[in-house]
Amino acid sequence: MQLRSFFVAYLKSDRRIAVSGWLLLVLVAVLLLINGSSFWIYVAGLTVIYAISALGLDWIQGRAGQVSIGSAAFMAIGAFVGGVAYAKGVPSIPALLLAGVAGAIVGLVVGIPALRLRGLYLALATLALQFISVAVGSWYESASGQIAGVAVGMVTVGPWTLDAITPSFFIALMVLLLLVTFALSRIYRRAPGRAWLVIKESEISAGVIGINPTRWKLSAFIASSALIAVSGGLLGFYTMRVQSESFSLDFAITFVAMVIVGGLGSIGGIIAGATIITVIPYIFSTVTSKLPPGLPISQWLSTNIPYINSGLYGILLLAFLLYQPRGVAGVGIAVRQRLLKLFDGATAVKVIQAGPADNAAISPVSNQEPESRPVPVTTAGAAQEAEGGEAALLEVRDLHVYRSGACAVDGVDLTVHPGEVVAILGRNGAGKTSTLRGISGFLLTERSRVTGSVRFAGRDIRGLPPMATARLGLILVPEREKIFPNLSVAEHFRVITAEKSDVDEVFAIFPQLERRAASKAGLLSGGERQMLALAVAFCMHPKVLLVDELSLGLAPAAIARLTAALKEYQKRTGVAILLVEQNVSAAMELADRLYILEAGRVERAGRTSELSEATLMTSALGG
Amino acid sequence: MSSVSCEFGGIRAVDEVSFGVEPGSITGVIGPNGAGKTVLLNLINGIYRPTRGIIQIDGQATNRLRSDQIARLGVARTFQSTEQFKEFKAIDYVMLGGFLQQCRSVFACIFGLAKVAKREKSEARRAFEALDRFGLGAIVNARLSELPYGMQKQVDLARAIAAEPRLLLLDEPTSGTTSIERAAIANVLGDIGSSDRTLLVVDHDVRFLAGQCEHLVAMSNGRKIAEGVVADVLADRGVREAYLGISEAAEIAENEEMA
Numbered sequence: 001m002q003l004r005s006f007f008v009a010y011l012k013s014d015r016r017i018a019v020s021g022w023l024l025l026v027l028v029a030v031l032l033l034i035n036g037s038s039f040w041i042y043v044a045g046l047t048v049i050y051a052i053s054a055l056g057l058d059w060i061q062g063r064a065g066q067v068s069i070g071s072a073a074f075m076a077i078g079a080f081v082g083g084v085a086y087a088k089g090v091p092s093i094p095a096l097l098l099a100g101v102a103g104a105i106v107g108l109v110v111g112i113p114a115l116r117l118r119g120l121y122l123a124l125a126t127l128a129l130q131f132i133s134v135a136v137g138s139w140y141e142s143a144s145g146q147i148a149g150v151a152v153g154m155v156t157v158g159p160w161t162l163d164a165i166t167p168s169f170f171i172a173l174m175v176l177l178l179l180v181t182f183a184l185s186r187i188y189r190r191a192p193g194r195a196w197l198v199i200k201e202s203e204i205s206a207g208v209i210g211i212n213p214t215r216w217k218l219s220a221f222i223a224s225s226a227l228i229a230v231s232g233g234l235l236g237f238y239t240m241r242v243q244s245e246s247f248s249l250d251f252a253i254t255f256v257a258m259v260i261v262g263g264l265g266s267i268g269g270i271i272a273g274a275t276i277i278t279v280i281p282y283i284f285s286t287v288t289s290k291l292p293p294g295l296p297i298s299q300w301l302s303t304n305i306p307y308i309n310s311g312l313y314g315i316l317l318l319a320f321l322l323y324q325p326r327g328v329a330g331v332g333i334a335v336r337q338r339l340l341k342l343f344d345g346a347t348a349v350k351v352i353q354a355g356p357a358d359n360a361a362i363s364p365v366s367n368q369e370p371e372s373r374p375v376p377v378t379t380a381g382a383a384q385e386a387e388g389g390e391a392a393l394l395e396v397r398d399l400h401v402y403r404s405g406a407c408a409v410d411g412v413d414l415t416v417h418p419g420e421v422v423a424i425l426g427r428n429g430a431g432k433t434s435t436l437r438g439i440s441g442f443l444l445t446e447r448s449r450v451t452g453s454v455r456f457a458g459r460d461i462r463g464l465p466p467m468a469t470a471r472l473g474l475i476l477v478p479e480r481e482k483i484f485p486n487l488s489v490a491e492h493f494r495v496i497t498a499e500k501s502d503v504d505e506v507f508a509i510f511p512q513l514e515r516r517a518a519s520k521a522g523l524l525s526g527g528e529r530q531m532l533a534l535a536v537a538f539c540m541h542p543k544v545l546l547v548d549e550l551s552l553g554l555a556p557a558a559i560a561r562l563t564a565a566l567k568e569y570q571k572r573t574g575v576a577i578l579l580v581e582q583n584v585s586a587a588m589e590l591a592d593r594l595y596i597l598e599a600g601r602v603e604r605a606g607r608t609s610e611l612s613e614a615t616l617m618t619s620a621l622g623g
Numbered sequence: 624m625s626s627v628s629c630e631f632g633g634i635r636a637v638d639e640v641s642f643g644v645e646p647g648s649i650t651g652v653i654g655p656n657g658a659g660k661t662v663l664l665n666l667i668n669g670i671y672r673p674t675r676g677i678i679q680i681d682g683q684a685t686n687r688l689r690s691d692q693i694a695r696l697g698v699a700r701t702f703q704s705t706e707q708f709k710e711f712k713a714i715d716y717v718m719l720g721g722f723l724q725q726c727r728s729v730f731a732c733i734f735g736l737a738k739v740a741k742r743e744k745s746e747a748r749r750a751f752e753a754l755d756r757f758g759l760g761a762i763v764n765a766r767l768s769e770l771p772y773g774m775q776k777q778v779d780l781a782r783a784i785a786a787e788p789r790l791l792l793l794d795e796p797t798s799g800t801t802s803i804e805r806a807a808i809a810n811v812l813g814d815i816g817s818s819d820r821t822l823l824v825v826d827h828d829v830r831f832l833a834g835q836c837e838h839l840v841a842m843s844n845g846r847k848i849a850e851g852v853v854a855d856v857l858a859d860r861g862v863r864e865a866y867l868g869i870s871e872a873a874e875i876a877e878n879e880e881m882a
Binding site: 186187190191192194195197198201202204205206207208209210211212213215216219223480525527552553554555556557558 | 654655668669670689690691694695699700702703704706707708709710711715718719720722723725726729730732733739740742743746786795798827
């Protein structure tokens with residue numbers, strides 16, 4: 001038991017995980033030094049240099065959210081400046097520092113114009129820099145008569161001379177990598193890390209908080225460029241030769257592959273990604289070279305190995321983008337959460353629910369509530385029995401929804417009969433939206449788990465994607481992101497290829513929409529957006545209409561108009577409606593039956609006429 | 624602010640609006656959807672620039688300032704939705720509130736790491752206290768995406784308060800919250816109101832605003848239709864027609880009179 005609680009505490013602590021990552025890194029290095037051949041130690045040293053470069057790329061891309069493909073260009077700048085400085089007699093360490101300074105200066109020059117603008121300008125600017133730096137490099141090679149590249153000597157640190165043939169260089173690189181990761185994790189954990197994260201998420205909000213987006217992006221880009229340039233300088237010393245043609249666009253893409261496979265924004269992930277991308281080709285070549293020479297395939301493999309290797313990047317990249325966009329780091333996070341749930345299931349689930357409970361304890365409202373708590377009108381089971389005579393159109397049994405490990409819906413049963421309007425009430429976090437999304441299939445796209453049975457018109461639809469449930473006639477009007485802001489109102493109807501007569505009909509219901517048919521939906525007010533979302537749903541001839549928060553954020557007059565329109569439409573078409581609401585009076589106005597959710601379970605259920613508004617207020621919201 | 628207008632593609636979202644906010648007061652802004660309330664806040668924040676008119680904060684015109692410069696003048700705000708910050712842990716998000724005090728310039732912030740580190744601990748403590756005020760001490764390490772909507776709003780408010788602003792703008796602090804959360808928000812706002820902070824609150828919940836504010840500004844279709852003491856604004860015919868069901872306004876106005 002003690003062991004278990006120790007393990008849980010370990011899994012919960014970011015710091016302990018990070019320390020064990022470092023220990024693992026050191027362990028691998030020590031094992032390599034003891035057992036590895038000089039070839040593999042050489043490959044490991046190369047991996048460390050690439051990892052430092054990838055960490056530099058992650059600084060601008062994973063932290064500050066700006067896409068850059070300038071890795072090879074900045075490495076070339078660092079390699080040439082470091083190499084040429086060394087050739088001119090500058091000692092190795094100052095030469096490497098010079099490489100970093102040169103990277104920072106070029107970063108400043110490129111970054112100032114490119115980072116004022118949002119979007120892909122930085123990517124384009126770094127792409128241009130790629131071609132310029134290679135051109136300048138090869139010009140220098142031919143102008144100085146060093147066609148085979150600039151020869152670079154060895155790094156000396158105090159009394160030691162580092163030689164890539166002996167393990168000394170590798171040991172020095174490992175120490176450097178540990179220092180870099182240590183420094184980076186400190187910076188990212190503190191105020192600068194928060195500033196970059198805000199900018200990555202939303203530059204507008206960053207400004208409102210008082211963070212100047214341009215300056216902070218520029219600072220990340222300069223730092224990133226300097227670090228990448230130093231790694232380029234190291235590469236020059238490590239391979240003892242700097243050649244412009246080795247810093248190709250392909251080489252730049254390799255680093256993009258590393259940060260994507262590793263996982264943007266995770267130091268451990270980036271190191272893992274750099275290792276995978278660097279080492280795999282060597283492993284592959286080693287394996288093929290060991291195949292018996294008699295086989296026809298080995299002949300083919302040995303001639304085609306370079307192509308296979310570059311194809312491999314593409315496949316890896318695609319596989320991660322499709323199945324694990326957060327890379328190796330994402331896999332790690334998932335494993336960690338799975339383990340936490342396994343060993344600490346109860347508390348992990350309770351995290352979310354602990355909040356509102358504490359909240360209630362300090363709230364003045366809850367203090368006077370307990371004695372006056374009314375007797376439940378009917379239980380969920382009784383309500384369903386009462387409706388038992390008629391076949392249900394939508395029938396949900398024992399629905400559980402887990403969202404990123406936490407249980408949002410904890411065994412909900414509910415039914416909707418043909419022509420019925422049913423509302424789900426409950427406070428925030430009670431699981432209303434999760435229930436609706438669990439039914440419609442939208443949760444599948446959000447890394448969640450849904451169990452239980454969802455039957456629609458006699459067919460089990462649990463696990464079907466939203467496209468399929470929509471085709472069956474189950475249409476969801478979501479809480480947010482319900483419209484396409486860049487399409488006009490009229491275009492919304494064209495997208496779903498609505499019949500002209502249907503469009504005329506919804507325009508008759510919502511004349512306001514007809515007047516704004518040509519405006520972009522993003523310019524509509526909150527009420528008009530809701531009208532548009534409903535109108536589009538109407539045109540799709542739903543059998544069951546699922547509406548999430550009809551009244552959220554709307555003025556009383558707008559709510560009244562929308563409920564009236566929905567009621568009128570329901571009466572005419574006889575469609576079944578399942579609503580999620582926080583606004584008790586709007587729900588009572590519309591619904592025949594109500595379910596009240598509390599902490600992911602049905603607290604009570606019954607006909608609207610049997611539940612007084614006061615009862616609902618206290619039990620649904622006063623909790 | 625005086626005669627402020629803002630147009631987007633020919634649509635006038637805010638049309639010749641003028642009003643003043645007294646230091647130390649709480650002013651509410653009401654109006655139906657699409658009245659231009661959020662645009663108004665975005666104008667004060669410098670997210671949009673007025674096409675006409677002048678906005679002054681403490682006598683300084685802010686028309687030409689960037690939003691981060693306006694934030695430095697002591698203006699903080701909450702957002703209608705915190706969806707864009709879902710990656711943040713609650714405590715880190717609230718610590719953004721103290722960011723300006725902690726990091727005056729980019730250079731000092733990155734290279735003065737020892738100093739920043741020293742402030743880091745006190746900032747973390749302050750952030751924890753701000754969350755604790757809402758009874759959210761238990762969720763400091765949860766990511767915003769894991770929290771229910773109402774709690775995200777409270778975390779956002781805690782962040783804005785932690786900035787210790789002179790002018791605090793609240794964009795629909797109660798939308799999507801439950802009555803319990805509303806009470807917690809009202810409590811905290813009451814506390815800040817009694818210190819000498821200035822608040823401008825946009826909300827739909829007229830009862831909530833009536834309980835919090837001394838002044839109300841009513842907007843409709845981008846125009847200001849009424850301004851003044853709460854009871855007077857709610858009694859205004861134009862306001863009732865544009866925004867409220869008549870009965871609700873009458874009821875609230877009556878309650879106000881009785882009080």
